[in-house]
Amino acid sequence: MRVIQWATGGVGRAAIEGILLHPDLELVGCWVHSDSKNGVDVGEILGTEPIGVLASSSKEEVLALEADAVVYAPLIPDREEVAAILRSGKNVVTPVGWFYPGEKDGAPLAAACAEAGVTLHGTGINPGGITELHPLMFSALSSAVTFVRGEEFSDIRTYNAPDVVRHIMMFGGKPEEAMGGPMLGLLSGGFIQSVRMCVDALGFAADPEVRTSQEVAVATRPIETPIGIIEPGHVAGQRFIWEAFVGETCVVKIAVNWLMGEEHLDPAWEFGPQGERFEVEVQGDPSCFVTIKGWQPDTVEEGLERNPGVTATAFHCVNSIPYVVAADPGIKTYLDLPLIAGRAHPDLR
Numbered sequence: 372m373r374v375i376q377w378a379t380g381g382v383g384r385a386a387i388e389g390i391l392l393h394p395d396l397e398l399v400g401c402w403v404h405s406d407s408k409n410g411v412d413v414g415e416i417l418g419t420e421p422i423g424v425l426a427s428s429s430k431e432e433v434l435a436l437e438a439d440a441v442v443y444a445p446l447i448p449d450r451e452e453v454a455a456i457l458r459s460g461k462n463v464v465t466p467v468g469w470f471y472p473g474e475k476d477g478a479p480l481a482a483a484c485a486e487a488g489v490t491l492h493g494t495g496i497n498p499g500g501i502t503e504l505h506p507l508m509f510s511a512l513s514s515a516v517t518f519v520r521g522e523e524f525s526d527i528r529t530y531n532a533p534d535v536v537r538h539i540m541m542f543g544g545k546p547e548e549a550m551g552g553p554m555l556g557l558l559s560g561g562f563i564q565s566v567r568m569c570v571d572a573l574g575f576a577a578d579p580e581v582r583t584s585q586e587v588a589v590a591t592r593p594i595e596t597p598i599g600i601i602e603p604g605h606v607a608g609q610r611f612i613w614e615a616f617v618g619e620t621c622v623v624k625i626a627v628n629w630l631m632g633e634e635h636l637d638p639a640w641e642f643g644p645q646g647e648r649f650e651v652e653v654q655g656d657p658s659c660f661v662t663i664k665g666w667q668p669d670t671v672e673e674g675l676e677r678n679p680g681v682t683a684t685a686f687h688c689v690n691s692i693p694y695v696v697a698a699d700p701g702i703k704t705y706l707d708l709p710l711i712a713g714r715a716h717p718d719l720r
């Protein structure tokens with residue numbers, strides 16, 4: 372299958388690695404936002420040998436290529452752009468949205484899919500993994516489910532997007548700036564889709580309104596971080612929560628806990644003895660509790676170099692391509708697609 376990579380940030384570069392190693396996929400094109408990458412061999416962008424595929428910042432040029440699928444991973448999702456890719460006859464997999472879209476968000480893209488006979492699939496890790504796919508997978512081993520949860524506990528110092536961390540997430544800013552900032556709204560776009568997928572698939576009679584909340588922890592001393600010193604009283608930890616309720620009973624909970632390390636925080640948030648991790652919980656008969664390790668780097672330096680959470684996101688996209696290409700046209704979620712698997716290491720095939 373011929374694949375185009377759209378944007379070469381952390382996710383995009385890892386996706387290219389995954390495409391090159393996947394037995395059924397071939398990289399045939401690459402769109403870049405940065406002028407400095409225009410015309411550059413994709414291997415050079417990855418820091419490896421040239422691979423004979425040149426990146427282009429011309430959307431028209433890239434859309435004119437013949438390809439089966441696009442891994443769409445730019446910083447900011449653009450619905451018109453995704454519609455244009457779909458209308459050019461290419462299936463799209465993406466970690467930026469459309470995990471389980473509502474009518475308003477989904478209808479224009481569903482129309483583009485129908486017109487061109489292609490499929491759109493939103494996937495990733497969080498959303499797109501631990502916040503709906505994994506709770507639902509584990510719920511299949513329980514009867515009479517009363518509650519599911521997906522939660523991230525990460526050291527945000529390992530996320531190599533300093534502008535996003537400082538100016539969008541508002542780390543290092545004043546608490547009132549973070550609380551009034553765009554982050555809850557931006558995150559909610561994806562995480563509310565995850566909550567709704569869990570509610571619908573499990574059949575909870577939940578209130579339509581998903582309750583959201585945001586809390587901050589501030590530095591008690593200057594904290595040295597990759598985005599600079601965080602001064603006392605400024606934001607050094609954030610927790611976001613999305614919950615669905617049946618009456619006063621919480622039935623689905625998604626939460627992210629992002630800390631600038633575990634020292635000098637007020638409240639004194641910490642990861643506890645288990646350290647950074649992702650958790651999935653299902654309450655039912657029987658209940659289960661899953662801790663996932665390995666999607667967070669061992670050190671801040673490693674994370675800034677190559678963050679496993681970012682690579683896992685990219686590989687979830689890449690591994691879904693054969694299934695998405697084979698699917699009927701339309702927007703397809705985990706509830707529509709068959710089990711998606713990775714592929715063996717080239718030395719072991």
Ligand SMILES: NC(=O)c1ccc[n+]([C@@H]2O[C@H](COP(=O)([O-])OP(=O)(O)OC[C@H]3O[C@@H](n4cnc5c(N)ncnc54)[C@H](OP(=O)(O)O)[C@@H]3O)[C@@H](O)[C@H]2O)c1
Pocket residue numbers: 378379380381382383402403404405406408444445446447448466467494495496497498499532680681684
């Ligand atoms: N669902 C999940 O679990 C999950 C996990 C991680 C990330 N994500 C999402 O995936 C996307 C990519 O993440 P990332 O970590 O790869 O981000 P990133 O490292 O910041 O890279 C984003 C890339 O987008 C391009 N870009 C920059 N400014 C742009 C603009 N104004 N308009 C369009 N493109 C622009 C650049 O591509 P070039 O360098 O090629 O010019 C940049 O490298 C983000 O939207 C992020 O929220 C989702």
